Amino acid sequence: GENVEQHPSTLSVQEGDSAVIKCTYSDSASNYFPWYKQELGKRPQLIIDIRSNVGEKKDQRIAVTLNKTAKHFSLHITETQPEDSAVYFCAASLGNSARQLTFGSGTQLTVLP
Amino acid sequence: NAGVTQTPKFQVLKTGQSMTLQCAQDMNHNSMYWYRQDPGMGLRLIYYSASEGTTDKGEVPNGYNVSRLNKREFSLRLESAAPSQTSVYFCASSEVGGLRLFFGSGTQLSVL
Numbered sequence: 001g002e003n004v005e006q007h008p009s010t011l012s013v014q015e016g017d018s019a020v021i022k023c024t025y026s027d028s029a030s031n032y033f034p035w036y037k038q039e040l041g042k043r044p045q046l047i048i049d050i051r052s053n054v055g056e057k058k059d060q061r062i063a064v065t066l067n068k069t070a071k072h073f074s075l076h077i078t079e080t081q082p083e084d085s086a087v088y089f090c091a092a093s094l095g096n097s098a099r100q101l102t103f104g105s106g107t108q109l110t111v112l113p
Numbered sequence: 114n115a116g117v118t119q120t121p122k123f124q125v126l127k128t129g130q131s132m133t134l135q136c137a138q139d140m141n142h143n144s145m146y147w148y149r150q151d152p153g154m155g156l157r158l159i160y161y162s163a164s165e166g167t168t169d170k171g172e173v174p175n176g177y178n179v180s181r182l183n184k185r186e187f188s189l190r191l192e193s194a195a196p197s198q199t200s201v202y203f204c205a206s207s208e209v210g211g212l213r214l215f216f217g218s219g220t221q222l223s224v225l
Contacts (some may be wrong), residue, residue, distance in 0.1 A: 025211035032212055043216040089155055093212055099163055101212055
């Protein structure tokens with residue numbers, strides 16, 4: 001099955017700096033890669049996603065890049081703000097099916113004021 | 114629209130007791146999922162239902178059963194709870210052919 005590894009497990013940055021979280025996946029057939037944000041005590045919420053036919057996608061201060069050859073993808077947050085503090089999860093589809101996601105173990109991002 | 118609604122929000126069970134977690138969505142989504150979240154392990158898929166009338170095992174199905182009651186509702190049952198099932202359980206749904214998951218607010222389950 002799919003294995004998704006996520007690094008780092010914790011990340012602290014100063015407000016205004018950039019944050020980068022990286023994930024690697026094992027199944028070369030995976031074709032969908034979302035990122036979820038989970039604030040303390042809340043439900044995970046989708047913040048951005050990318051499909052394997054695209055190398056990069058941006059949405060305001062958030063961007064995701066995908067390297068299919070190396071089988072890794074990254075979340076980039078620029079101009080971080082205290083409200084960006086949360087746990088971020090990457091995920092990858094199980095093969096090319098639209099039926100299952102495998103999640104990474106999460107990154108606790110803390111933005112220091 | 115309420116989105117995805119889960120009940121109960123909190124539950125404490127004794128080892129061997131049974132219970133059912135309820136989930137309902139009002140977004141007319143075809144697919145529904147049950148995940149468990151444990152510290153340092155992300156979200157792991159227990160069971161999913163790609164469409165009404167079908168259910169399939171996920172990564173960690175042992176000790177659980179599910180029922181897709183209709184298009185809106187997908188329940189998760191623990192027949193004989195064990196301490197290893199202490200976790201936060203999330204229900205989610207997605208549109209047909211898609212994997213953009215909408216999560217419920219979660220159920221904190223403790224098995225003593």
